[in-house]
Amino acid sequence: MDLLHNLYTGFTIALTWTNIFYCLVGVFFGQIVGVLPGIGAPTAIALLLPLTFTVNPTSALIMFAGIYYGVAYGGTITSVLINVPGESSTVMTCLDGYQMALKGRAGAALSIAAIGSWIAGTGSVIILMTFAPALAKFALRFGPSEYFALAAMAFGLLTVFGGGQPIKTVISTLIGLLLATIGLDIVSGLPRFAFGMPQLLGGIDFIVIICGIFGVAEVFNSIEEPEEGELIKQKMRLRDLFLTWEEWVASRWAIVRGSVIGFFIGMIPAGGITTASFLAYLAEKRYSKHPERFGTGAIEGVAAPESANNAASISGFAPLLALGIPGSPTTAVMLAGFMMWGIRPGPLLFQTKPDLVWGLIASMYIGNFLLLLMNIFLIPPFVAILRLPYTIIMGFIVIFASVGAYSVNNNIFDVWMMLGFGVLGYVMKKLEYPIVPLVLALVLGRLAENSLRQALMISGGSLSIFFTRPISAIFISAAILAYLTPVIRWALKGLRKVKVDAA
């Protein structure tokens, strides 16, 4: 009954005209961001975050959440119509979505993506409603050792799920942690790495870093390697969007399986929506009686990853709201938003700010419904956005990033810092150092350091505190295992090679 009462409260908040407006703006903007290659959800939220200082936090969060799950819908359009994923989470959709479009079934591909995303999104909100408060209740038992172990596990899992070279993931994480230490030490009050510059005493603001590392860096990368594809010129009528009975039969269970996979992967710190869509596609291919159809226009190949990425974008809110631990770069940016408004997400959030939490959750039903309508009736205008010259988009990014960085402390120094981080992000991407670990470590750095120091103070300097408390022991073991995974993989590869050579 409590759940229904909370949901009712949530709807009374989400259904005010102001919040419906912010939800509509969020999903509309998210859809546009999804369509545009070269700009993602974290960038969009990072660029808009400084402009919401004066907005009610609940309304702003409803808008940002709308952007987050709206992006997953929008990215599909470019994947299907031009074979260029608008978002990394829709890469897998290109494989079969584009093939369907070539066969004249672009409408069906976009329809199943919208329907699958809607079913997965709505289903995930229902599970999130029951799961997140339970997780928050469980997290009330957490002390400093558990929080440090949880952060360590999140960093460790990045090396498993992050792709690329694990050593570079670790370096990126360490640089993020290093950046988080800049400024006055919270315990002793001593300045660290400020080099006598008063602007650095308060630390480098998170917004300045993400505006540079996501926003401006993306401009450089997109100019250097533009993602171009040819738009399939196909006149789409409303009836083209209807699925045939065979298509629906083929995709209904793919939606369910994709949703389940997406929900669980989205909850894992560092899991993320891209991994979710990737795994859902592979699972669907393995499960299929005709795996050879995948890659040639199988509708299940669109339904599964699209459902998974949307389910993951919703379930990613569970660790953020209940534990205060973001699982993806987008939720990391949103955590920065919480901090900006003076709200600390975590186990107590459900008790101290029920209006915010339940208003946000209820808005997800509304947002997903709005997106379903948009993706059925408004595809042509969104496709038209693809014709916008990149120089204009680039201009917008630079404007928002500059104003955003400036507005944090009203000084030009931050704008230059933002540009510096833009260059850093650009070079890191060129050298294949992932950006996401840096951002997650930056957000969690203070929590990790303070928890570590508090835990060691409690234990008198003994590391055994992390292994003797059951919850922290589980987390820290998972972290160690995650860090050892690349070594284990390397050793297994070596063993296999020896066996092959011997044979």
Next chain:
Amino acid sequence: MWFADLIGGMVVFLLGLAVVFFSRQLPYMSEYGPGPGFFPLWIGLGIIGCGIVVNINVLRRRDKTGAFFKPRTKMAVSILIQIAIAFLLFPLLGFSVVLGLFVGASMRIMGKHGWIPCGITAVVTGIAIHFIFAHWLSIPLPTGMVGW
């Protein structure tokens, strides 16, 4: 790319050394437990270790294909220079005027659009920035000599 990777690894290694050096100037332990130098020191040591591993990997790598500088790298650098020039002009001309000019100029230089659309976009962008950010959102953007 091989050489760029090697330089990258060296920079990481040197960064680690610098972090360790500056952390050593902070107290490692305090009266109650770990001091302000504790965490950064371990981060620095971690960075040094990772830098060494990266360099070993690079030196052992046989595949030396791939290039750091790509055909359009020049364009990215050109945009970086344009942005830097724009930022230098902020105190002189103010945010709205400079960013308007930046959008117009980049359309002209990068997009090869005609002078008239570039000029119109620059003016509209400048006015929009002024009204949206300075008026509507009340962000005290620097106005420069123009007063905008």
